Structure formats: structure tokens, C-alpha cells
Amino acid sequence: MSPNSPLISRPTTGPRTHYRTCPFCEATCGLAVDVEDDRVVKVRGDKDDPFSAGFICPKGSTLGDLHHDPDRLRKPLVRRDGELVEATWDEAFAAIAEGYERVFAEHGRESLALLLGNPITHHLTPALYVGPLVRSCGTRNIYSASTVDQMPQHVVSGLMWGDSSAFPIPDIDRTDHLLMLGANPFASNGSLITAPNFPGRLKAMPARGGKVVVVDPRRTETAARADEHLMIRPGTDVFWLAALVQTLFAEDLVDIGRLEPFVDGVETVRELVEPFTPEAVASLCGIDAETTRRQARDLAGAAAGAVYGRIGNHTVEFGTASAWMAAVLNILTGNFDRPGGVMTSSPLASRIDDGEPGGKGYRTGRWKSRVNGHPEVNGEFPAASLADEMETAGPGQIRAALSVATNPVRSYPNSERLDRAFADLDFYVAFDIYVNETTRHADVILPAPSALEEDCYELTFMSNAIRSFGKYDDPVFAGEGPSEADLFARLTLALRGEGGDADPALIHDELLEQALGRLTEKDGFDRDAIEKALEGMTPVQKLLDLKLRTGWQGDLFGQRPGGISLRKLAEHAHGVDLGPMVERYPARLKTESGKFEMAAPLLVEDWARVRARLDSPGETDGLLLIGRRHVRSNNSWMHNIETLVSGRSRCTLLMNPEDAKARGLDSGAETKISSRAGALTVEVEVSDDMMPGVVSLPHGWGHDAEGIRMGVASAHAGVGSNVLTDDRIIDTASGNAVLNGIPVEVAAAS
Ligand SMILES: Nc1nc2c(c(=O)[nH]1)N[C@H]1C(S)=C(S)[C@@H](COP(=O)(O)OP(=O)(O)OC[C@H]3O[C@@H](n4cnc5c(=O)[nH]c(N)nc54)[C@H](O)[C@@H]3O)O[C@H]1N2
Numbered sequence: 001m002s003p004n005s006p007l008i009s010r011p012t013t014g015p016r017t018h019y020r021t022c023p024f025c026e027a028t029c030g031l032a033v034d035v036e037d038d039r040v041v042k043v044r045g046d047k048d049d050p051f052s053a054g055f056i057c058p059k060g061s062t063l064g065d066l067h068h069d070p071d072r073l074r075k076p077l078v079r080r081d082g083e084l085v086e087a088t089w090d091e092a093f094a095a096i097a098e099g100y101e102r103v104f105a106e107h108g109r110e111s112l113a114l115l116l117g118n119p120i121t122h123h124l125t126p127a128l129y130v131g132p133l134v135r136s137c138g139t140r141n142i143y144s145a146s147t148v149d150q151m152p153q154h155v156v157s158g159l160m161w162g163d164s165s166a167f168p169i170p171d172i173d174r175t176d177h178l179l180m181l182g183a184n185p186f187a188s189n190g191s192l193i194t195a196p197n198f199p200g201r202l203k204a205m206p207a208r209g210g211k212v213v214v215v216d217p218r219r220t221e222t223a224a225r226a227d228e229h230l231m232i233r234p235g236t237d238v239f240w241l242a243a244l245v246q247t248l249f250a251e252d253l254v255d256i257g258r259l260e261p262f263v264d265g266v267e268t269v270r271e272l273v274e275p276f277t278p279e280a281v282a283s284l285c286g287i288d289a290e291t292t293r294r295q296a297r298d299l300a301g302a303a304a305g306a307v308y309g310r311i312g313n314h315t316v317e318f319g320t321a322s323a324w325m326a327a328v329l330n331i332l333t334g335n336f337d338r339p340g341g342v343m344t345s346s347p348l349a350s351r352i353d354d355g356e357p358g359g360k361g362y363r364t365g366r367w368k369s370r371v372n373g374h375p376e377v378n379g380e381f382p383a384a385s386l387a388d389e390m391e392t393a394g395p396g397q398i399r400a401a402l403s404v405a406t407n408p409v410r411s412y413p414n415s416e417r418l419d420r421a422f423a424d425l426d427f428y429v430a431f432d433i434y435v436n437e438t439t440r441h442a443d444v445i446l447p448a449p450s451a452l453e454e455d456c457y458e459l460t461f462m463s464n465a466i467r468s469f470g471k472y473d474d475p476v477f478a479g480e481g482p483s484e485a486d487l488f489a490r491l492t493l494a495l496r497g498e499g500g501d502a503d504p505a506l507i508h509d510e511l512l513e514q515a516l517g518r519l520t521e522k523d524g525f526d527r528d529a530i531e532k533a534l535e536g537m538t539p540v541q542k543l544l545d546l547k548l549r550t551g552w553q554g555d556l557f558g559q560r561p562g563g564i565s566l567r568k569l570a571e572h573a574h575g576v577d578l579g580p581m582v583e584r585y586p587a588r589l590k591t592e593s594g595k596f597e598m599a600a601p602l603l604v605e606d607w608a609r610v611r612a613r614l615d616s617p618g619e620t621d622g623l624l625l626i627g628r629r630h631v632r633s634n635n636s637w638m639h640n641i642e643t644l645v646s647g648r649s650r651c652t653l654l655m656n657p658e659d660a661k662a663r664g665l666d667s668g669a670e671t672k673i674s675s676r677a678g679a680l681t682v683e684v685e686v687s688d689d690m691m692p693g694v695v696s697l698p699h700g701w702g703h704d705a706e707g708i709r710m711g712v713a714s715a716h717a718g719v720g721s722n723v724l725t726d727d728r729i730i731d732t733a734s735g736n737a738v739l740n741g742i743p744v745e746v747a748a749a750s
Pocket residue numbers: 025026118149181182183184185187188189190191215216217218220232233234235236237310311312313316626627628629630631632633634635740741
């Protein structure tokens with residue numbers, strides 16, 4: 001089988017270069033992948049990529065190492081006599097169909113948990129094929145990385161402007177003032193903003209008089225380079241942001257500007273934040289009142305400013321309220337949908353037919369979780385409630401699972417409990433690339449193809465990009481097994497009860513028919529013309545081409561000559577850049593009222609929790625645990641690449657010198673850290689980068705579990721920080737887990 005589609009012609013042997021997009025993080029850097037025959041020789045930054053201009057981080061250059069990693073699964077594994085052993089694809093699918101049939105017959109479909117992980121969003125085929133898979137499960141037990149990550153922002157976007165996937169993206173190339181809370185782009189390269197070389201873009205700010213203020217309990221790599229760094233007590237950003245809002249009102253600094261006629265609820269917000277004066281929040285947050293007032297004035301005084309909060313703002317007890325206050329600040333200062341403020345993207349593969357303001361609005365809680373009565377949010381239940389649903393007996397108890405690209409036993413809170421619950425399942429299928437802490441419990445593991453065996457187009461993250469950009473590349477290598485589209489299709493059919501040997505073309509045709517139906521019946525396109533245009537393409541290419549051709553820059557099947565199509569994109573190996581974000585509001589408002597709902601009822605209701613904490617803050621002198629990311633690490637799964645893990649262990653507990661001294665600890669000492677959920681032994685690293693009273697441990701490590709098959713990772717095991725995070729506390733409005741600000745005790749290990 002030739003890996004090359006008819007779209008790009010080049011040799012399939014000998015030396016050649018593919019220009020692709022890095023699939024590891026949201027920055028979507030352009031990669032130049034040098035290949036010789038069936039080996040990756042080198043991965044470089046693509047200096048001709050107009051968006052990333054040659055920037056890559058150490059992870060990007062390891063794409064070849066991942067492809068050639070001998071531990072990366074290439075053949076299905078099926079459990080026989082307690083052991084995971086290699087099997088044929090047909091045997092694996094037969095086992096899947098039989099296993100689910102058995103569990104469904106006994107316990108019903110609600111006994112299945114579908115678990116969707118972060119890498120799905122970084123690959124083209126999963127992004128296109130996950131929809132039918134979700135529907136085939138017939139269960140409401142759906143969990144994803146969203147509720148250990150950004151669900152508060154979905155809720156706020158949904159309630160305030162009616163589109164839960166329209167994130168407010170800081171326009172960092174044009175802003176004069178960036179107020180950044182709980183984000184460390186020098187390590188993470190940015191999140192809910194796609195901007196390759198985020199560090200370089202920050203460094204370019206002073207030249208145009210721009211200023212960066214970082215709010216973080218740790219002097220991070222980003223904070224160290226900012227114009228100003230404020231240390232804040234973990235979990236308290238909401239109080240501080242409310243004090244900024246309070247100051248805007250008190251000092252008459254509110255200036256909504258162009259969108260003023262479309263903003264409802266300003267008075268309600270003014271009343272809610274009234275008690276949150278800079279003085280009232282000072283000791284709670286650890287930031288003095290004068291600094292807070294000055295920050296509010298600086299933000300309001302900037303020609304264009306943006307408030308941007310991420311993991312440290314969203315994965316906390318008041319995540320939704322924090323995201324709300326950040327949005328309120330952007331709106332009240334006239335920075336929402338303004339160049340240099342926060343804006344929304346216009347991806348090439350989507351339409352811009354915003355029409356008149358107003359739409360269906362957004363709701364959560366259309367159904368509730370069985371054990372804790374949590375409302376569904378975006379059709380999901382909280383990751384933090386998964387163990388409860390697995391362990392609590394009764395009708396609807398989770399007895400089976402399907403995990404796609406996720407490692408909950410390292411990514412979700414109270415992970416030891418989850419580990420036990422996975423071991424207890426009746427039937428579990430993992431669609432993954434490694435036998436790791438979670439997938440070791442599977443009955444069947446289906447290996448996903450290598451990224452280099454699949455088409456490449458960044459479908460998901462272009463929705464958060466600071467520029468409209470598109471880049472396509474076809475597979476570098478022929479697949480060692482079935483295509484990823486075929487795997488998704490066969491899994492979908494098996495879950496529908498069609499058996500393990502059903503023809504994957506059924507799903508390919510179904511997806512294409514759905515898209516064609518919309519285009520011909522709703523939009524009046526000519527079916528024959530479309531079918532002719534798609535001739536010779538693979539199912540994935542067809543679906544992508546339909547999106548591009550009908551996108552806002554698409555060729556509309558000839559109606560807009562010179563417009564974008566997949567073939568046209570394929571001619572531009574380094575990608576096509578169509579400029580920065582553009583104003584989309586008020587037309588893009590999809591709330592029922594056609595207004596920005598500043599005081600949406602659910603947000604106001606949730607505020608009662610914040611107010612109660614202000615009134616009785618409880619104990620504030622214990623140690624609080626936060627996480628951290630490192631540029632050479634990626635969540636829970638890139639630790640099997642030697643060049644990324646070699647050298648000194650980075651899985652250490654950072655602690656301020658005062659706190660260490662009080663406990664008789666020094667760098668290198670083994671300590672015991674414990675929380676309500678669990679305890680770990682880990683090496684201390686004393687650092688005055690830490691705020692007193694705060695300790696930091698990275699997540700995603702802990703690769704010493706029995707049965708995992710990741711040789712390099714096991715030799716650099718570290719500890720899993722989610723042993724300590726607590727599944728009992730969540731951000732109730734969004735269901736998001738609390739991964740930062742965990743009360744812990746630390747003492748010398750005996
Ligand atoms: N190298 C690398 N890059 C990655 C990832 C990775 O694991 N490694 N993961 C990717 C993913 S999935 C995501 S979602 C993004 C995340 O991207 P970021 O949000 O930039 O992630 P972090 O680096 O964890 O930064 C969170 C910061 O919040 C701070 N913090 C903790 N608690 C609080 C608090 O209560 N208040 C405030 N103000 N700050 C707090 C922490 O000290 C930390 O510096 O990164 C992506 N990129």
C-alpha cells in the first residue's frame with residue numbers, strides 16, 4: 001500500500017522531507033521531518049512555516065523517536081490467562097464485540113464508561129471519527145480530560161456568549177498589557193490559545209511598549225521574565241479578580257465601548273463584587289490592596305489589554321467563578337473582541353455565517369450523574385466522580401470501559417482509588433499506544449497508528465489560534481496496521497452490536513452521507529460536483545476537504561474561484577496564513593437574548609460559594625500543593641523518550657526555604673507528603689521561587705506500576721502527584737477537578 005494519497009506526489013523511498021504540524025501540544029509548531037526510506041533521520045523546526053517560523057521545543061524534535069520507540073504498540077494485545085498477549089486484528093475485534101455484548105446483556109449499556117483523552121484533539125482522524133464512536137456507546141457515562149482541565153471556560157463561554165467552544169483568546173501579538181494568571185507558557189507553550197513560539201511573542205512585547213504581569217504562586221520561567229510578578233495564594237484568584245472588578249466600579253473605570261448595547265447584567269455584577277474590596281481580599285490572596293488597585297488601573301488604562309487565566313485558574317475550587325471574573329474584566333474594560341484584547345478565531349475549516357446576534361443559548365444539567373447527582377456539562381460527567389460511579393453498586397454501576405488516548409490512573413484526582421477501580425472492571429478496552437498505568441488493566445488494547453502514518457491537519461486547535469492558518473500533509477509512512485479511520489469505524493460498529501467483523505466502510509459512508517446531506521439539502525450544493533471533486537481521496541481526506549471547501553475561505557466547489565480546497569492546501573507545503581483574529585461580535589452572540597449575559601443565573605448562583613468563603617475563609621496557614629509543567633515533559637505519556645527524561649529527576653517537591661527549615665528539610669531529602677486522599681515519598685528541592693506555604697509537584701509521573709511496558713519511563717519513574725489530589729472537592733458549576741491548592745502535610749520521611 002502506498003502511503004501517498006494522490007494529493008502530493010513525491011518518492012516513497014530514499015531521502016525526502018515532510019512538512020507537518022507537531023501533534024504534542026497546542027502550539028502546533030511546523031515540523032520539517034527528514035526521512036530516509038522507512039526511518040526518520042531528523043525532525044527540525046520548519047523555518048518556512050509562516051505561523052511558527054522555525055520554532056520548536058525539545059518535544060517536537062522527538063517525533064521520530066516516538067515513531068521508532070520499540071515499546072510503542074504495533075499489534076493488538078488481548079488478555080489470555082491473565083496475560084496481555086499479541087493477537088491479530090480480527091481476534092482483537094472479535095474479543096471486543098464479544099466482551100461488550102456480554103456486559104451489555106448483563107448490566108445494560110449504562111454500565112459502560114467512555115473515557116476520552118487529550119491526544120484525540122491533536123490528531124485529524126480521531127477529531128473526525130470520535131462523534132459516531134461516542135453515539136455508538138449508548139451511555140451517559142462519558143468522561144474526558146475537559147473536567148481535569150478547561151471545563152470552567154466552556155461553561156462561562158456557553159453561558160455568557162452562547163458558544164461553549166468559543167474561548168476568549170488573548171491577542172498576544174497586538175496587546176499592550178497582558179495580565180496572565182495560572183499559566184506558564186515558557187513551559188507549556190500556551191493553552192486555549194494556539195500561538196507557536198509563545199515565549200518569543202512575549203519577548204517581542206517590550207519593543208512596542210507592551211507589559212506582562214504574571215500572577216502565580218511560583219516564580220515560573222514565565223514570571224521570571226515578566227515586567228511584574230505577583231505571588232498569589234493558590235485557589236484564591238477569584239477573590240483577587242473580583243477585587244479588580246470592584247475597583248473598576250469604585251474608581252469609575254468601566255468603559256465597555258463598542259459592545260455596550262449588547263451587555264446585560266452589569267448592575268448585578270457590581271452588587272456581587274461590592275464586598276470584595278482590595279482590603280477585604282488582601283490577606284486571603286497574599287496581595288496588598290495598593291498593588292491590587294494599581295493593577296486594576298493599569299489594565300483599564302492600557303490602550304488594549306487582555307486578562308488570560310489558565311490551569312492555575314481553572315483547575316481550582318472556584319474555577320468557573322474565576323473564568324467568569326476574567327471575562328467580566330475583559331468586557332468591562334472594552335477589551336472583549338478588540339485587537340490586542342481577547343478575541344475569537346476564524347479557522348479555515350469553519351464557516352463565518354454569524355448572522356444576527358442571538359441563538360439557542362447554553363444549558364448544563366440536562367441529566368444528572370447517578371451517584372452524586374452532578375449535572376452533565378457538555379454531555380460529560382466530572383472525571384473526579386468516575387471512581388464513585390465505578391465503585392458504587394446498583395443499577396447503572398460502571399462495569400466496563402473504553403478508553404481512547406487517556407491515562408486516568410495518572411491524570412485524574414485520587415488516582416490510587418481509580419487504579420483499584422480499573423482493576424475491578426468486568427471488561428475494558430483501551431485504544432492507546434502504550435501499556436501504561438491505566439491500559440495495563442485492559443482486556444484488549446488496540447494500538448493507534450503512529451502520527452506519521454496518518455494525514456496531518458490541525459483541526460481542533462485552529463479554533464483557538466491567534467491567526468487563521470492551515471497546513472496539510474499526507475502520511476509519511478504506510479501504516480503497519482489498519483488505518484486509524486478503519487479502527488475507529490470497526491470499534492464503533494462493534495459497540496453498536498454489529499460484530500467484530502463489520503465493514504468499516506459503513507461508517508465512512510455514513511459520515512460522508514451526513515456531510516453531503518447537509519451541503520446538498522440545506523446549502524443547495526450540487527451533489528455530482530461534490531462527488532467529482534472528492535474522487536480518489538481517502539475517507540479522511542474527503543471529510544477534511546468538505547470542511548475546507550465550505551469554510552469561510554473555501555472554493556465552494558468552484559463558486560468562489562481561487563478559494564481553499566485540500567488540493568490547494570497540499571500545494572502549500574509550509575501552510576497558508578490568512579491573517580490575525582478579526583472582530584466577530586455582536587454577530588457571533590448565540591445567547592437566547594442576543595446579549596452578553598454578564599449575570600447568567602448559574603454564575604450568580606455559583607457565586608454564593610465564593611461569597612461564603614470570603615465571609616469565613618477558614619484556616620489559611622497550612623501548606624497547599626500545586627502542580628507544574630516542564631518543557632521536556634508532556635502530561636503522563638512522553639516519558640518513554642530517553643532524550644526527554646535523561647539527566648536529573650524533575651519529579652521533585654519544590655518548597656520555600658522557610659517552610660523547609662521549619663520541617664528540618666534540605667534539598668535532596670526524602671520527604672513524606674500526605675493529603676486526605678493519599679501519601680507519597682518524594683525528594684525535596686528547596687527553592688525561593690516558591691511562595692511560602694506552597695509546595696509544587698509535577699503531574700503525570702509514577703511509572704513504576706506492575707505490568708507497564710515502558711522501559712525508559714520505568715527507569716525514570718517519579719511519583720504520581722494525583723495520589724494526593726482529592727476527588728471529593730470539585731468546581732461544582734463545571735464539574736472540573738481541583739488539581740491546585742490541595743491541603744497537604746510534609747514531613748521528613750522516617
Ligand atoms: N511541556 C508541556 N507542555 C504542555 C503540557 C505538558 O504537560 N508539558 N500540557 C499541555 C496541556 S494538556 C495543557 S492544558 C497546557 C496547560 O498550560 P498552562 O496553563 O500554561 O500550564 P502550567 O504550566 O501547568 O501552568 C499553570 C500555572 O499555574 C500556577 N498555579 C497553580 N495554582 C495556581 C493558583 O491558584 N493561582 C494562580 N494564579 N496560579 C496557580 C502554577 O504554578 C503554574 O505555573 O499545557 C500544555 N502544554
